[in-house]
Amino acid sequence: MNQDTQLLAIDSNPPVQNADAPEPTTEAAPVNPLTLIHRLLRGRYHWAIILGFVFGTGGVLAGYHFFEPKFDSIGLIRIKPTVDDPMNPREEVMQMYEQFVRSQVILVKQPRIILAAMETETWLKTNRGTTGDREAVIKFTEALEAVNTPRTEHVVVRFTDTNRVVARAGVTAVLEAYDEIYGEVKTNAITRDLNLIQEQKKSVLSNLRTVEGKIERLTSSHGGADNLRSEYTSRKNDLEYLERSKRDLTLDIDTHDLVASEHDTDTEDGGSRIDDLYDLARNDPELDKLLNDRSNLQRTLQQLLVDRGKNHPRVKAAFGSLQVVQQQIDARASGQRGAPYDGAPDDGDGSLNPADPPDLAMARMRVKELETLIKQVREDVTSLGKKQDQLASHEAEETRYKDQRTNFLNREQSLKLQTFVPGQIEIAATGSEPLEPSVDPRTKYMPFFGFVGAVFGVGLMLLRGLLDHRLHDSADAQLSMAQARMLGVLPHLPDDLSEPEQAGIAAHCVHHIRALMQLAPDGRRPQVYAVTSPASEDGKTSLALATGLSFAAADYKTLLIDCDLSGGGLTDRTNAILRRKIGQILLRDGLVSAAQLDEALDRAENTPGARLGETLINMGHISEADLNSALSLQEHASVGLLDCMAGESLDDCVFATGITGLSVLPVGSARASHIAKLSPAGVQRILNEARETYEVIIVDTGPVQGSLEASIVSPLADGVVFVVSRGNDRPAAERALSHLDQIGAKILGIVFNRAAESDVRAISFSNASSQPPVDEDIDRPITERTKREHQSASRFGPIARAVASYSQGSESDQDEAEAKES
Structure with missing residues (x-):
């Protein structure tokens, strides 16, 4: 092996993963807004x-x-707070001064002043319109402002315009018109207000006299209002006393009647006399207490009779x-009188004496007298109450009219004093031409509109990036699918692969x-890898074949499984057409x-x-016809994935690629219509059998969208490699990755295919590969094994050919040693 390959080789004896270790969970980090903006503007910054x-x-x-900038010209009207009275040599402070100043502020902006100002020669020189131009009048009114600063003697008249000359002319014209018509307006206003106040004062005085007459007539028979109130209170107290006395007597009589109804007796002198008992109770506290208890029981009994009836148990x-x-x-009373009492009632039959003693007869007569008195007193109270209500209403009206009279007298005095004020108001300043603008909106709106324009320009590019759903680079893919790590990138290579540097x-x-x-995030060493992608033509087959060559170059016994029934790209690339043996047929x-x-x-074998x-x-x-028939069947009966799932031995279905350590389980005769035969149990059985023979198994599945193979194989693999390509639809890739996560697939990471040169330069080893290893091995002998593997790799595609050619340096060392031995 050369130096670079040795650095990347991994120990072929991976440690056994703890089955009880929990699966790591990878949560997507929150997206930084600046990173999102950078992604949207990537490639569009200029x-x-x-x-x-x-x-x-x-x-x-x-x-x-x-x-445009606006200029303010300011004029001042001074209003003296004192009044010069010819009848009084001393100056007096004007009453309601602040109200008078506010009235002058309103007067300045009245239409009469504005129209007069627009007809002055000063304003006509500006050529800004006359009173016949309604728009000009509206603009003049909007430009004019009159205010009074609190605790000052001046009314500030301000006229605003974009032309400083017009601003001065406007305020001057207003002050001229105000000064011209002020005397007439003031005299007419004072006279009108005086006449109005005097009429209102007469009305108030007439009403006041009427109310006072009503009060006099109402209270004359009682000696005055206070006597009326005292008499009403006294009669009301009398009524309450009489009603209380009647209620007590009635209670005693009702109780006696109740006793008479319960006991039938004709005794006339039995029982204790009421007046005699109360006389005895004055000297006997115990008897007084018993009389109080009897009174309370009588009240309770009377209430129970009303509520329950006389037959109720409580009654x-x-x-x-x-x-x-x-x-x-x-x-007790018998003892006080000296007569013996044997414990029996006075009537001799154990009952209360129901006969009417003289005091009860007098009580009944007293009740009738009280009823007559109560009726008379209640009538007096009602009559006096009505008079008292009328008195209160008249007194309230009297107070209101007196307040109005005082107010009118004060206003009348103030207006009369103002008729002696010839120089109370004066024009303090007529306005000057402003040197600097009072408001220059350009200083505020120029930066604002500039900022808005710049943001709009950048926003167009952000919108362009937002509407562009394609993946442009590895950073874009990593940001969109942040829940998975980035394994690396694959450069975009031409089919001819003419540049050795690109191959390296x-x-x-x-x-x-x-x-x-091989270095999984959770520390485990996967053995079975599934390679898939969001859609077809993303380069998953090229990556599966290239990584298979890389594992084989690192001395791993590697098996490539083509599980893409629709595409069968791995079988086509390796030309892995395995025919069934003639003996088996x-x-x-x-x-x-x-x-x-x-x-x-x-x-x-021996021949x-x-x-x-x-x-x-x-x-x-067999006959020759049998042999020809078997050979015909052999020509159309290729062996592959479905045959292995059907029970045939894995070794009988595996195809040797011609690359040392690399074998392929082709798709065989399976097509998209055979997808129903693909099951998780069958795939699991193949993977279990392959684990016993091969150190690395790479499964090329179909794309996530539009096929079933990826959904079946991915959860069964030790790790899934997700391939995306430049130009992929970003939402589709995100949905595909989310689907794999939902079905329980262990995502090892993402590979970005067809990366631009800038993405490849970002990888740290790009400089190390700038010189291809074939330059170092140019004088080495080319063995038969090297020729055979070159021919096998020529059909693998540019990425796989680059890996195969870059691995020749490592394998030529072994070939040279074998050649010397032979």
Whole structure:
């Protein structure tokens, strides 16, 4: 081997991978926006710079010509804050000064002032239009501005125009018109305002007198408004007291009636008198407490009767409690009077006395009197309440009219004072011609439009790149498919391969790819490789054949499997047409037995120049017609992938390429219509059998899109090499790679085919391959083996031929040694 090949050779005894080791997961790194822009502009930078400069310059010129600087001319109107009153030698501060200043600001921009200004001689000299031109009036109004700075005595009048002379003429004309008509306007306005205020004041005073008369009539019978309010409060309190007294008496009477309804008795003097009990309770706290308890129980019993009815258990329980308390009261009262009490009720039958004592009769009469009083007092309260509401409404109106009267008096005084102000307003400055523009939009818009133009020019190229879905270089492919590493590139070679330097670079590219294929990211050493691509004609067959030659050159026993049933490119490149043996055909058709075939094989091997068919005829096992029929079948019966899947031995289906260490399992007679016979189990069986014989197995599958072979073989391989070519559709390649990832394929990396010279120069070993090794071995003898391998490699294509020719230096050392020994 030469030095370069030794550097790329890998140990032929790869370590065994731990089956329990988890599969590494490769996540795509986030795309840098600058990297994305670089990808879109790759190869278009010069156009982006040119268009950016052209459109940027156009934007600057547009910003300069489309926008003009504006000049401001300023005039001042001074308004004195004091008032000169001839009746008062002292100066007084003008009332509502700020409001007056704001009114003058509005007055300056009134149509009457503007139209008068446009008719002045100063403005007519500018030839910018008169009052008959509506557009000119609108522009004049938009150019005029009047403002007052807070806490100052001046109204600033500003006129803006692109011509400094016109700006000065505009502000001067406005001030002349304002000064000319100000006196008339001011006098008329003051007179009009005074008349209006006086009329409004008369109306307010009339309303005020009317409201005061209503208040007088409403409160005269009560001695005034305060007495009316006191009387209303007093009668309202009386009503509450009477209603409370009636409620208490009614409660006592209802309770007594309830007791009478429950006990049928005719006693007239039983029970304790109410007035006597309360007299006794003044000196007996215990009796007073019992009377309070009876009162509470009576209220509870009355409420329960309303809510539940007299037959409800809770009503009966409350009534029983009331009886117990009444017995305690009677016993206590008897003790106080000195009469014996034996624990029985006073009526002798254990019940309360329902007869009406004199105090209850008086209570009933008192209730009727209270009802009459309550009715009368409620009527008084209602009448007084209405009067109080009317009084409140009249007093609110009175307050409002008094406030309006005060306001009108102040305004009337202010306007009367203004009639004695002959020099309150003066023109402080008539405006001057501006030296510098107040606003120059060109300084802002020229850079802006220049930037927009430059961005637009570059944006056109970005849009061009965005719409271009093709892969242009390896960096473009690596950015689009960042989840997989870049194994290397393959240069674009001519078919004749006339340049030795190109052959050397291509060979080193292949050896570099082969080395990275063996160095998997997870540290394992794959044995079975699947080579696929997004679409056909991307160079996957050339890469499979070239890497097979590279593995063979590194002393790996290599098997190439053509699993592209539609294309069969690997079989065509290697011319791997393997015919079925004549003995197998005769044995399969039953023309000979196995023993006869073995006997004929032994005789043919021991007889120089003898053939198996002739030997079988001579032995009388078959006829010449049988042999011709078998030979005809042999001509049309090629052996390959499907035969091996059907159960035939792998060794009987493998084709020797003529390159040491490199064999091919051709596609055989399989075509696209036989895809249904391809199964994962059959492919797995072939791979398992091949692992026992070969150190490296490379499977050339069909493209991911449009075929089934890649989806079947890729998950079964130790690693998948994904080939993309310059000019491929980027979205299609991304979808194909994503599909492989979804079905569980182990992606070893990407190979970029038909790379430009710049991509190849980016590879670090490109300089090392600038001199082909054939120059070093030019004087070496050419052996029969070298000639034979040259003839075999001549049909492999430019990439594979480059690898084969670049490997001659390493193999010629072995040939020279063999020649010397012979």
